[in-house]
Amino acid sequence: MPKTLAKTDVVIIGLGAAGGVAVLPLTNAGLKVVGLEAGGWLSPRDFAPDELRNGVRSWPQSVPKAINEAPTVRATADVDAVQGGHPMMNAVGGTTMHYWAQSWRLSPWDFKVVSETQRRYGANRIPADSTVEDWPFGYEELEPYYDKVEYAIGVSGQAGNVQGRINNTGNIFEGARQREYPMRPLRSSPFTDLMGDAARKLDWNPFQGPAAITSELYDGRPPCQYHGFCNTGGCHVQAKSSTAFTSIPKAVATGNLDVVTYARVTNIVTDSEGKVTGVEYVRGNETFLQPASVVLLASYTYENSRLLLLSKSAAFPAGLANNSGQVGRHYLSHHQGAPVTALFDRDLHNWYGLPAQGVAVDEWADDNFDHSGLDFIGGANLWVHTDRKPMSAAKMPTFDLVNSWGSDWKAFVAKNADRTNSAYIQKTTLPYRDNYLDLDPLVKDPYGLPVTRITARYGDNEKRISVYVQDKMEQWYLEAGAIQILKSGPGNAMGASTHAYGGTRMGDNPETNVVNRWGFAHDVPNLGVLGASVMGTSGARNPTLTVQALAWRTAEYLASNWRTIVG
Amino acid sequence: MVDSKVVNKIGQPEQPDMSRRNLLKSVGLVGAAAVSAGTAGAVIAADSSNQQAATATSAAQSIPAREALEVLTAAEVETLEAICDCLIPSDANGPGAREARAVHYIDRSLASHNRADRQNYMIGLNAINEFALQTRRRAFHALNKDQQNSILRAVQENTLTGFMPSGAAFFNMVRNHTIDGTFCDPYYGGNRDFIGWDLLRYPGVRLGVTEADVAQGASLPPNHQSAYDHAAYLKSADYMGNDDHA
Numbered sequence: 001m002p003k004t005l006a007k008t009d010v011v012i013i014g015l016g017a018a019g020g021v022a023v024l025p026l027t028n029a030g031l032k033v034v035g036l037e038a039g040g041w042l043s044p045r046d047f048a049p050d051e052l053r054n055g056v057r058s059w060p061q062s063v064p065k066a067i068n069e070a071p072t073v074r075a076t077a078d079v080d081a082v083q084g085g086h087p088m089m090n091a092v093g094g095t096t097m098h099y100w101a102q103s104w105r106l107s108p109w110d111f112k113v114v115s116e117t118q119r120r121y122g123a124n125r126i127p128a129d130s131t132v133e134d135w136p137f138g139y140e141e142l143e144p145y146y147d148k149v150e151y152a153i154g155v156s157g158q159a160g161n162v163q164g165r166i167n168n169t170g171n172i173f174e175g176a177r178q179r180e181y182p183m184r185p186l187r188s189s190p191f192t193d194l195m196g197d198a199a200r201k202l203d204w205n206p207f208q209g210p211a212a213i214t215s216e217l218y219d220g221r222p223p224c225q226y227h228g229f230c231n232t233g234g235c236h237v238q239a240k241s242s243t244a245f246t247s248i249p250k251a252v253a254t255g256n257l258d259v260v261t262y263a264r265v266t267n268i269v270t271d272s273e274g275k276v277t278g279v280e281y282v283r284g285n286e287t288f289l290q291p292a293s294v295v296l297l298a299s300y301t302y303e304n305s306r307l308l309l310l311s312k313s314a315a316f317p318a319g320l321a322n323n324s325g326q327v328g329r330h331y332l333s334h335h336q337g338a339p340v341t342a343l344f345d346r347d348l349h350n351w352y353g354l355p356a357q358g359v360a361v362d363e364w365a366d367d368n369f370d371h372s373g374l375d376f377i378g379g380a381n382l383w384v385h386t387d388r389k390p391m392s393a394a395k396m397p398t399f400d401l402v403n404s405w406g407s408d409w410k411a412f413v414a415k416n417a418d419r420t421n422s423a424y425i426q427k428t429t430l431p432y433r434d435n436y437l438d439l440d441p442l443v444k445d446p447y448g449l450p451v452t453r454i455t456a457r458y459g460d461n462e463k464r465i466s467v468y469v470q471d472k473m474e475q476w477y478l479e480a481g482a483i484q485i486l487k488s489g490p491g492n493a494m495g496a497s498t499h500a501y502g503g504t505r506m507g508d509n510p511e512t513n514v515v516n517r518w519g520f521a522h523d524v525p526n527l528g529v530l531g532a533s534v535m536g537t538s539g540a541r542n543p544t545l546t547v548q549a550l551a552w553r554t555a556e557y558l559a560s561n562w563r564t565i566v567g
Numbered sequence: 568m569v570d571s572k573v574v575n576k577i578g579q580p581e582q583p584d585m586s587r588r589n590l591l592k593s594v595g596l597v598g599a600a601a602v603s604a605g606t607a608g609a610v611i612a613a614d615s616s617n618q619q620a621a622t623a624t625s626a627a628q629s630i631p632a633r634e635a636l637e638v639l640t641a642a643e644v645e646t647l648e649a650i651c652d653c654l655i656p657s658d659a660n661g662p663g664a665r666e667a668r669a670v671h672y673i674d675r676s677l678a679s680h681n682r683a684d685r686q687n688y689m690i691g692l693n694a695i696n697e698f699a700l701q702t703r704r705r706a707f708h709a710l711n712k713d714q715q716n717s718i719l720r721a722v723q724e725n726t727l728t729g730f731m732p733s734g735a736a737f738f739n740m741v742r743n744h745t746i747d748g749t750f751c752d753p754y755y756g757g758n759r760d761f762i763g764w765d766l767l768r769y770p771g772v773r774l775g776v777t778e779a780d781v782a783q784g785a786s787l788p789p790n791h792q793s794a795y796d797h798a799a800y801l802k803s804a805d806y807m808g809n810d811d812h813a
Binding site for chain 2: 044045048049050051052056057187189190225226227228236347349351352353390391393394395404405406407409410411413414417418
């Protein structure tokens, strides 16, 4: 029998990007919060500048929960699903410890893909097998929460649209924001300057992207040191605005947040009326029941669906909040593959820097260009950035110029190690009828619980965007002086991803969505869900800031409507 | 975009001569829960101070070659040394994988992170050696470079049998591990004397990098430092004591 603990106001499952932000408005409102986190605390001392440990051995991700509970993957339902790796990590702060920290707002178009596409191009341009819907609200509804998170955790960047005033050193296509970023953008570099100049020659509007990384002293944290171990590594000076170094310590300081580390949640408990009453978790060899007035589920997309499906009860025989069979549906993982790689005839000075120190072009993203004569909707953000490491540099492609080993190869890498660059191209990705998450019938974790199974593949829309924007990227690289170009294929299966969306989609229609416009389950009034699992569209950019703005909004709504929600 | 004043100010090598106590104290602050702008400056100063020390003493402190046969057998190591020497040879562009001690890196990794590959090495190295003995009547390591290269090409192109799961897969695994062992942080047993990093003209691990450093590109003098030449990342309890009581 689990040991029953004292009841709390709110229990949050997961203290990562989403839960780690939500704790701040909740504790500031005086609510007592218990945060259950599967990992432990890490310090800057854990983040050595070590490419082998971070990049090859995946040290931060190699903690037991993520590794032992990795989802299985298959492209379609007629093939076997195979277990791969898990891209996320467990720690206080979650993946905000070792992410790239690119902190974009979605484009206004991303909230209204269906209606805007119909308005501009007619009724039949949405792919027939896509289950995409408009969000229940527009960009304007989320703008105040984007703003709150940008200032609360610290985001650097260059605004392109402040209350309608356009600044072409920022993103001229972005939705209007109420004020400037709290910090100027990260500095440029010889390479980003080269690419910026080339984009302007093409009559495009290059700009430095937003990052949850300090570009100057902010809230007691020093500026980024540009040493270059951001990718799958944490920050050695706390310049990365991880929730572990920003919102979580502030919530702890209120005296209202109790952080429980190494807690592995196994079940969300429901009463006979269909309300949640708390959660069960395992810690070491003990089992606990944490009663709570409200449960906020804030683990990763794969775990959010999984825990709901595992939490079966008399009221919810098909899994919690799943009376419409929508848990696990509308899953998608961001199309970030199909890169373009360029070889230059000069050193690019990219041995240092970070993935968030880059330059973007948005001319071919979202609905920023006319799709009338095209066979797809949406587009891609083109992103090139600094940061190079010796092992990955030595594994550079040879562009078919030399063999892959021996003296010729050695001479080639000696000459060209600092002369390649790969673009990071994120594309609009849609949900499809045949793409979903469920419980794997065979593969179980060490607790005997089935892992998540991903059944998903990209549609023609994503593949067509890939081909179209690869040509734009090639044009950009050639303008900058590239002498060789390599394009990778568009891919097929949607593997386990750091950009995984859906499974508990947000929307007004309870027949097609799991949570309502405030993030609370249609079926369960005191169960909220945080994370990209509530997002119905991906946009063409990193999801974390949107996840955090939504989490803040749900938390604030809960604090303001406490009596109604608790009932 | 101009750099922040803080970085410009602290990026200057104005205070290169820090005492050991101050160095530990300053880097120790990196590990503290709250840091200030001054901390980052101290990190940079400590970095450049370390850099000078390491450059001055790198020859004298060269790590002794205490290379146990931890996992691989003597015969396996002979074959693997010869393979590494074909993949990244010592030539006009300088020393290669053998001199960087890629084999030592691989042997150690097979006891830890790459444990699952141990069986594939056993089968694959033996298959290559047996093929050499059958066709040339000599062990693989005793053949000349042309003969060795032609056998490795056959492995890469999947025309030899007896590998797990295939010759091409074995070749790619060994190539990957040889690159890892030549270009990794020297803590892991390879990249001896920074042979790999010098080949690529990688200026080395630094804790802070200024715009002026980046502008120099490959002209930035290599600092020849491991991540673990920085006190902040050592296990040392002594260091942690300094951190707590600084």
